[in-house]
Amino acid sequence: MAKRDYYEVLGASRGASAEELKKAYRQKAKELHPDRNADNPQAEAQFKEVNEAYDVLKDPEKKAAYDRYGHAAFEGGMGGGGGQRGGFSGNGDFASAFSDVFEDLFGDFMGGGRGAGARSRAQRGSDLRYNLRVTLEEAFKGVQKTINVPASVACDGCHGTGAEGGAEPVTCPTCSGMGKVRAQQGFFTVERTCPTCNGTGQMVKNPCKICGGAGRVEKDRALSVNIPAGVETGTRIRLAGEGEAGLRGGPTGDLYIFIEVRDHPIFQRDGLHLFFRVPVPMTTAAMGGEVEVPTIDGGRSRVKVPPGSQTGKQMRLRGKGMPALRGGGVGDLLIELVVETPVNLTARQKELLREFEKLSEENNPEANSFFSKVKSFWDGMKN
Known part of the structure; x- marks a missing residue:
């Protein structure tokens, strides 16, 4: 049976870009995945066909050869058509294909993919939050505050490497620095975090006695913070690099200061x-x-x-x-x-106010207007 055109298999045009081909491949791979098509006996073969097509078209050199010569470019086992390298002749090949598509589909989201172990060797420190209360007068003028922040800092004994004397960690022999190991389970290849290095890809032979191999220790730090004039409750100030130290020499996190302006007795x-x-x-x-x-x-x-x-x-x-x-x-x-209104009036004050009241009948326009409306209301109720 003649092979179908690879572009037709992916549902893409011949002029499709690399990103368009990848998008088409992902859509087809999800649609035809055997786990989602248990009642379709053709799903596995179609899934293999999609992987075979994308394996060729994602490679610029293979794609150029295929665009020029078609399937004939890979006769003799040179590529994705008939040889062991590109075909899917057995369970092992299918498992490898599934591992590749799983990695392509979910690697970006799960932090996986090839080289992930190298990225996880040094971990960035956590960001910290500090709530700082200031007076309204301080918020008006601006002020410089000294705060004490409990945080993890780089260990002086190992200079943040986690190894005694500051020695560099060595590559993990179990995962060869990848941070992950693979195990074959029937049709599937299962990828797990390396149990030896816990996903870091490296090992410390002689852990630092001060930090126990973490590369950082807990310590209070005194920081001087400039609070600008005009801050209000909810204002956030970021101090880059003042958070927790990273693991094994990783970059330091940031410190975020959240301002709360206290209530004022007058304003x-x-x-x-x-x-x-x-x-x-x-x-x-x-x-x-x-x-x-x-x-x-x-x-x-x-x-x-x-x-x-x-x-x-x-x-x-x-x-x-x-x-x-x-x-x-x-x-x-x-x-x-x-x-x-004055309170605790003396007899003389009361006498003067009564006299004032008699002389000020026409000096209360708002009261006169109100009671005039009240009288009209009552007269209306009687009628």
Whole structure:
């Protein structure tokens, strides 16, 4: 029976790129995998055919020969057509093909693939998180803080290699440095992490007595951190290379500092703006006057209270709020008046207020308007 065209087998055009061929191969391999087609006796043969086609077309030299001469380019066992190298004449060949497709399909996701052991010899250190609380005044000005971070650091005894005296690790004899071993189980080749080196691909003959071969030890470090002006709760600061040391000389992780700004007894914050409520005497609210208010920079400002001010009236001091992080403007300070009613009145004060009440019947427009509406409501209910 004549062999089918390899491009037809993969469902790809002759002008397909390497990436398009790989995509077509993956789709066909998943579709025809024997494990997914237990009720299809032809699935295994079709699966082999797909692997044979891709084995040729993924290789630039084989692909060029096939594009020019077709299947005749591999007659005599030179490639993927009829010889032991490219064909699938027995269970061993099928198992090898399955191992290759499994590696191609899932190696990128599982961290596998050829050479994975070499990549895992030195492992990057973990990133660390540190929660730092600052005052609102510190967030306004910016501040330099010294923090103590418990973390793993490179072992001084072995300089991070894990071996006594700083000697270099040796290649694992079990996996030959790959970090993985393969075992044949019927049709399948099962790949497992090497039990001797635990996937690192290397071994330490004489482990360092200080770190036990890990290449790092636990130690507290004092770090100086610059907190820029304008930070707010949730701001994240990254210190590259200040995390945990890597295993066996691997790169160091990063330290992430998360800022929390404490509540302030006077000011409330809303983004760049600050807000607080200031009580004013009833007389000041009625006749007008001035109140002295604080600002976040430690200064003082005098604010004019217009005559007839009511509770809830807001005034704005521009540019007296919080600075934007890394520049970009400054917010405002919003002041809300709270008209305060006097308490614990003396007899004389009560007498004066009663006299004032008789003289101020026309000085309460909001109250007059409200009670006029109430009277109309009651009259309407009677009718």
